[in-house]
Each structure stands twice: as structure tokens, then as C-alpha cells.
Amino acid sequence: MFSASHWVPSSASSAQYQRADAKAAGLVEIASSAARVARERGVEPAPLMLAYWRDAAQWAKAHPEDGDAGMWRVENAAARLAADRLHAMGLPVAIAYAEPEA
Numbered sequence: 001m002f003s004a005s006h007w008v009p010s011s012a013s014s015a016q017y018q019r020a021d022a023k024a025a026g027l028v029e030i031a032s033s034a035a036r037v038a039r040e041r042g043v044e045p046a047p048l049m050l051a052y053w054r055d056a057a058q059w060a061k062a063h064p065e066d067g068d069a070g071m072w073r074v075e076n077a078a079a080r081l082a083a084d085r086l087h088a089m090g091l092p093v094a095i096a097y098a099e100p101e102a
Contacts, residue, residue, distance in 0.1 A: 016074050023078035028085045035091050047092035050079040054097055062100035 027050065035045035053059045059072030068074075079095055086093040 016070070017077070020074045020077035020081060023075070024081035024085065027078065027082040028089075031082070031086055031091055031093070032089065045092060047094040048082075048086060050083060050093065050095045051098035052076055052079050052095050058098065058100060062098065 027048070031045075031048040034048070038045040053062075053072040053076055056069050056072050059066075059075070060069070063071070083093045083095055
């Protein structure tokens with residue numbers, strides 16, 4: 001049986017989680033602010049569309065200036081965290097594969 005108390009994150013995985021968590025928090029803040037404004041105007045908020053990256057090659061193509069080959073995983077984790085948080089808040093969210101331009 002798996003027990004969370006036996007898992008000790010490495011400093012690298014901890015840093016990646018912190019990056020994903022911070023990114024997710026920013027996405028949630030943007031979405032919740034937009035939802036609040038929409039509801040104040042008597043309109044239901046539109047779903048926040050989050051991008052999900054297929055692989056490192058797709059990420060590198062869209063972000064050639066970013067030298068971190070693992071950043072696509074951080075971005076995907078942030079999208080999953082944000083979607084979960086927004087869902088728990090009752091806010092609409094959708095995730096779709098990113099389609100970078102050729």
C-alpha cells in the first residue's frame with residue numbers, strides 16, 4: 001500500500017511543483033476575477049481555456065527562447081492544478097491541446 005509519508009520529494013521536483021503551483025495560482029486569480037466581473041454584469045462567465053502541451057518538442061517549438069526542456073511538464077501540471085481549483089470553486093474551465101503555429 002502506498003503511503004505519502006514514505007515519499008520524499010527531491011529538491012528538483014519540489015522546485016517544479018512550486019513553479020506549477022505559482023502558475024496555477026495566477027491562472028485561478030485571473031479566472032476568478034474575470035468571473036466576478038462577468039457576474040457583476042449579470043453574465044455567466046465563459047470557461048477559461050487552458051493549454052495542455054503534447055510533448056517537449058511541441059513546447060520547444062512554441063517557446064524557442066525557453067531553455068528548460070522540462071517546462072512543458074510544469075505548464076501541464078499548472079493547467080491540471082488550476083482546472084481542479086477552478087472546478088472546486090464552481091467556475092467553468094476547459095483544457096485543450098496547445099496548437100502552436102507552424
